[in-house]
Amino acid sequence: MFKSWSLGLRLGVGFGAVAIIMAIVGGAAFNDMRTMDRLTREITEDAGIADDTMEAKFEIQTQRLLLMEALQTDDAAELSALEKELTESDSRYDELMKGLVAKLEVDAEGDELAAEILPAAQTAASTHDEEFEPVIAQAIQLARTAQGANDAKAAAQLAAFDEKADAVGQEIVALMDEIETGTDAMVDAAATASASTAQRAVIQSAVLLIVGVLLAATLAWFITRSITRPIDRVIAGLTAGSEQVSSASGQVASASQQLAEGASEQAANLEETSSSLEEMAGMTRQNADNSRQADAMTREAQAAASKGVASVREMSGAIGRIKEASDSTAKIIKTIDEIAFQTNLLALNAAVEAARAGDAGKGFAVVAEEVRSLAQRSAEAAKNTAALIENSQDTAEQGVAVSNEVAGILEQIAGSVDKVTQLVGEIAAASEEQAQGIEQINISIAMMDRVTQGNAANAEESASASEELSAQARELTEMVGVLIRTVRGDKTEGVTSVNRSQAGGSVTGAVHAHTDRIRAHAAAAHTAPVRNPEEVIPLDDEDLADF
Amino acid sequence: MVASVATAPASAGKYLTFSLAGEHYGLEILRVQEIVGLLPITRVPRLPEFVAGVVNLRGRIIPVVDLRLAFGLEGSAMDERTCVIVVEVLRPGGNSTITGVLVDAVSDVVDFAEETVEATPEFSADVDTSFIKGVGRAEDRVVLLLDIDRALSNAQMEIVERAAVDGSSSGEPEEGVS
Numbered sequence: 078m079f080k081s082w083s084l085g086l087r088l089g090v091g092f093g094a095v096a097i098i099m100a101i102v103g104g105a106a107f108n109d110m111r112t113m114d115r116l117t118r119e120i121t122e123d124a125g126i127a128d129d130t131m132e133a134k135f136e137i138q139t140q141r142l143l144l145m146e147a148l149q150t151d152d153a154a155e156l157s158a159l160e161k162e163l164t165e166s167d168s169r170y171d172e173l174m175k176g177l178v179a180k181l182e183v184d185a186e187g188d189e190l191a192a193e194i195l196p197a198a199q200t201a202a203s204t205h206d207e208e209f210e211p212v213i214a215q216a217i218q219l220a221r222t223a224q225g226a227n228d229a230k231a232a233a234q235l236a237a238f239d240e241k242a243d244a245v246g247q248e249i250v251a252l253m254d255e256i257e258t259g260t261d262a263m264v265d266a267a268a269t270a271s272a273s274t275a276q277r278a279v280i281q282s283a284v285l286l287i288v289g290v291l292l293a294a295t296l297a298w299f300i301t302r303s304i305t306r307p308i309d310r311v312i313a314g315l316t317a318g319s320e321q322v323s324s325a326s327g328q329v330a331s332a333s334q335q336l337a338e339g340a341s342e343q344a345a346n347l348e349e350t351s352s353s354l355e356e357m358a359g360m361t362r363q364n365a366d367n368s369r370q371a372d373a374m375t376r377e378a379q380a381a382a383s384k385g386v387a388s389v390r391e392m393s394g395a396i397g398r399i400k401e402a403s404d405s406t407a408k409i410i411k412t413i414d415e416i417a418f419q420t421n422l423l424a425l426n427a428a429v430e431a432a433r434a435g436d437a438g439k440g441f442a443v444v445a446e447e448v449r450s451l452a453q454r455s456a457e458a459a460k461n462t463a464a465l466i467e468n469s470q471d472t473a474e475q476g477v478a479v480s481n482e483v484a485g486i487l488e489q490i491a492g493s494v495d496k497v498t499q500l501v502g503e504i505a506a507a508s509e510e511q512a513q514g515i516e517q518i519n520i521s522i523a524m525m526d527r528v529t530q531g532n533a534a535n536a537e538e539s540a541s542a543s544e545e546l547s548a549q550a551r552e553l554t555e556m557v558g559v560l561i562r563t564v565r566g567d568k569t570e571g572v573t574s575v576n577r578s579q580a581g582g583s584v585t586g587a588v589h590a591h592t593d594r595i596r597a598h599a600a601a602a603h604t605a606p607v608r609n610p611e612e613v614i615p616l617d618d619e620d621l622a623d624f
Numbered sequence: 625m626v627a628s629v630a631t632a633p634a635s636a637g638k639y640l641t642f643s644l645a646g647e648h649y650g651l652e653i654l655r656v657q658e659i660v661g662l663l664p665i666t667r668v669p670r671l672p673e674f675v676a677g678v679v680n681l682r683g684r685i686i687p688v689v690d691l692r693l694a695f696g697l698e699g700s701a702m703d704e705r706t707c708v709i710v711v712e713v714l715r716p717g718g719n720s721t722i723t724g725v726l727v728d729a730v731s732d733v734v735d736f737a738e739e740t741v742e743a744t745p746e747f748s749a750d751v752d753t754s755f756i757k758g759v760g761r762a763e764d765r766v767v768l769l770l771d772i773d774r775a776l777s778n779a780q781m782e783i784v785e786r787a788a789v790d791g792s793s794s795g796e797p798e799e800g801v802s
Binding site for chain 2: 422432
């Protein structure tokens, strides 16, 4: 049940218990003190009453003496002065008695002794007013009237008055003595009560103090134990936690450094990638330009091929006509050959006839022979011509075949050029898409650059966070030390130096350096000069003229 | 070239040379009537193959012998060089028959001197080579000099004669075709 209480409740209960003990002890002492105080004041009051009584007695004696002087004097002026003094003394007495009676009336409510002497005081006051004063006043009056006239009667009367005043004065003085005696008794009773109260208070205070100290000590021991034990556990936990936090902050610091290094490398790679992309973009633009030029050239080549096909067809026709002419020539040659053959036959027949004619046909035989040889020569010439014509026919046929072949090839070329045009168009489109893709890659790289910069910034932040964490871990350790000192005192100083060597400052510096490098990279990447594609691919009109 | 027929020996003299299946043959020029180009040959049914048919030579119907087939060679391939030599064949009875001989081509009229003519070599007793009068040499060629009277056997000649008779008796005389 005690363990489930909160610390405030425990302390409250403990201190409350101590306070109650203190209240009890103090209350008892206070009570006794008050009693003693009251008794002391009673003594003082009683002493005051005694003084007043004494003064009143003195006034009474004074009035008696003044009256005696006044009765004996003859001087009216002196009498008046004495009367005045009497009146003054009378008023002082009245005042004193009035205060005395008032005090006694107050005391009489709780004090029997005061109650006892109160009637004496009242009687003394009233006796003075009712009896003493009239006597004095009558005596003074008489003395004034009798002045200067040695009147015996008056002297007797005056002596009577003096005696009466003396008697009443004695009576009042006796009452005053009675009051003094009562007051002394009251003082004695108060002093006795005060002494007994003081003794009782001493004993009571000692007992209560001992008991209270023991109770408070026991409570303090229990409460301290119940507080320090959990705090010790908390200290152990906090020490372990601060160690863990310290090592974690070290890990975070190294991780952030690695991150910063990675970001730095990434930034360098991004820079390289960016420049490569720039080159690629230049090449792609060059490709697009070249493909457009190639497109135009292929169109020209297509037109040229078409013209070539038409020309070859014309040539083919021309060769065909040559062949036809050769055929006609061959027919003519054949006719000539036939004629030569017939002539030969005729010559042979002539030779036969000449042979039949015998000697007479000899000349004719010679003619026939000549004719035959002419015929043979013309046949020979026809044969040669025929061979030549045949040759030219063959050549013409070959020409036709070749020109057909050439036409086919040219058509193939035209077809290929068509395909090339298509391909070049596709290449141009692909280059365009490539350029767009490169643009997108550029955007992505810019984003990656931003991300890398963000990473660097995060690394910096996490480095500073780890530094802060480390500082907080140190602070925590110091706080734990303070707590330990608070709980156990200064004897456990060594615990506070836990992992103080784990510092994050150098890491932050390294991360800063990486971040600066990354910013430099980023600046270099952004301000990288746009290279002319011609520098990357030197391709000029001379190269293109080769097409 | 100019040589007297009278003084020349039997195998020497002027010959009309022609080619037949790659070989060169010679015919005694005095037996040659005429040389004509290839005429339309009318084939006569039922006659042996070596008789190519009959032709109308300027109104005269004469039989034509395919000498290749008559010599047991391959049948001739008719072309523009193919000629018909019209010869007079003497029969043993003193008659003579005008016959056309189909040859691959006529070549020349050659005058064989006596020293350029060799006797026909004897190959075997079984083979009759009497239709070759001799072997003439002309430049680098060898010319077989035919005895046209014996070139065809009697049986063959009889068939030819009959064809000639039939042809001349049945055929109407027409204007010659060159």
